[in-house]
Amino acid sequence: MDLLRLALLFNGALVLGLHLGRRRWARALQPLLCLLLLPHYPAWGLALLLAFSAFQRLARPTPPPNPIQELSLARKWKEATDSYEELEGDQPAWVHLLACRAYARQARFPEALHTLKKTAQGPPQYAFMTMALTGSLPHLEAWLPRLPHWPEHSKLHARALCQGRAGNLEAAESLWEEALLTAPDDFRLYIEEDRQNLASLTADIDARTLEQLHHHFQKLDHNHQMANARLGPQALALILLTVLAYLLKPAHFYLAQSTLPLGLLTSLFAHYNLTHLALNMVALAGLSPLVELLYPKRFLWLYFLAGAVAGLAQLFITPQAHLVGASGAIMALFGARLALLLRYPNNHQLLLLLLIFGVQVVIDQEFPQLGGVAHMWGACSGFLFVLMSRPQDLAPQTADL
Numbered sequence: 001m002d003l004l005r006l007a008l009l010f011n012g013a014l015v016l017g018l019h020l021g022r023r024r025w026a027r028a029l030q031p032l033l034c035l036l037l038l039p040h041y042p043a044w045g046l047a048l049l050l051a052f053s054a055f056q057r058l059a060r061p062t063p064p065p066n067p068i069q070e071l072s073l074a075r076k077w078k079e080a081t082d083s084y085e086e087l088e089g090d091q092p093a094w095v096h097l098l099a100c101r102a103y104a105r106q107a108r109f110p111e112a113l114h115t116l117k118k119t120a121q122g123p124p125q126y127a128f129m130t131m132a133l134t135g136s137l138p139h140l141e142a143w144l145p146r147l148p149h150w151p152e153h154s155k156l157h158a159r160a161l162c163q164g165r166a167g168n169l170e171a172a173e174s175l176w177e178e179a180l181l182t183a184p185d186d187f188r189l190y191i192e193e194d195r196q197n198l199a200s201l202t203a204d205i206d207a208r209t210l211e212q213l214h215h216h217f218q219k220l221d222h223n224h225q226m227a228n229a230r231l232g233p234q235a236l237a238l239i240l241l242t243v244l245a246y247l248l249k250p251a252h253f254y255l256a257q258s259t260l261p262l263g264l265l266t267s268l269f270a271h272y273n274l275t276h277l278a279l280n281m282v283a284l285a286g287l288s289p290l291v292e293l294l295y296p297k298r299f300l301w302l303y304f305l306a307g308a309v310a311g312l313a314q315l316f317i318t319p320q321a322h323l324v325g326a327s328g329a330i331m332a333l334f335g336a337r338l339a340l341l342l343r344y345p346n347n348h349q350l351l352l353l354l355l356i357f358g359v360q361v362v363i364d365q366e367f368p369q370l371g372g373v374a375h376m377w378g379a380c381s382g383f384l385f386v387l388m389s390r391p392q393d394l395a396p397q398t399a400d401l
Helices: 003-021 025-037 042-058 067-073 077-086 093-105 109-116 124-132 137-142 152-165 169-180 185-196 207-227 233-248 263-269 274-294 299-317 327-343 347-366 372-387
Strands: none
Touching: 067 077, 067 093, 077 093, 093 109, 093 124, 109 207, 124 137, 124 152, 124 207, 137 152, 137 207, 152 169, 152 185, 169 185, 207 274, 233 263, 233 274, 233 299, 263 299, 274 299, 274 327, 299 327, 299 372, 327 347, 327 372, 347 372
């Protein structure tokens, strides 16, 4: 079996594991068929994988409109909460977040907190607008660092709402006047509506409920950042440097056997061929976002030290081996992701990662020349690194409360 078939087999196994983990038995039959074709007809197997993926995207049903969304856009807050209380079954996270803001609009903060606890994650703009309605300016300002690209008129409007709830009517009017200078026409309607109803905004909120709201929004924002982690600058720089090294230098220049100890690091930038390079860089791009998000100051240390440990372990077992490739360091990122699941449990991700690990072990057994020892030691290094260190706090920068 050549490397192309191996890569397609690995990809098909991941898709199969994802569907099985989510108990999508019918969809699991599609990658299973592709896997059966791959050993003998890799082109047909790849074509089927791509076709099934495209068809599922096109055939994905559009969810029916939810009355909460329509009522929230119309700013009919009482009707929105009444409609929310009549809903049955599980609802998407955004429905609970809209209901939370509708309750806050009516100064029903205990109900807002109860609604908020029904979701697992939420973008920071929901926290910003809800905390504006509590009348606590320090809590509101604590969320500003998480919204650097929000329009200035929206921030001014939120500050005005907050001042109005706190009873500072003159300050609220001043902020609204400033917001009107830059606000678009449709947004000015919202400002005028809140200005007319300014007297009804003033309300008291229990300090304990306020702290619970703030704390729970921090938790949801933490989960939101983790779930939406993107490729970071350090991982992107590693990918670009590795590709550049592959284009400019021959592989033997980076072999660790003749250039120890520096070769333990330079070998991470060497690859046998374009397929080897592409597989490793795709894996690096997929595994790095969450690790770099939680360990921004230690990400490169993990990558290079774990890669060196993996290389030393491989040379100890097979002294005549040549170290080529970044797979040992990439497996460290895999081990780190696996250890992070102990801190932030997710059954679907755990099943998927265990399936990947099982497939990798089988491949290493079938092809000893791929460096199974380096893979194992790299994964263990990343796993222990996370267990022995504390991730960065992703909560927004809090003001003096």
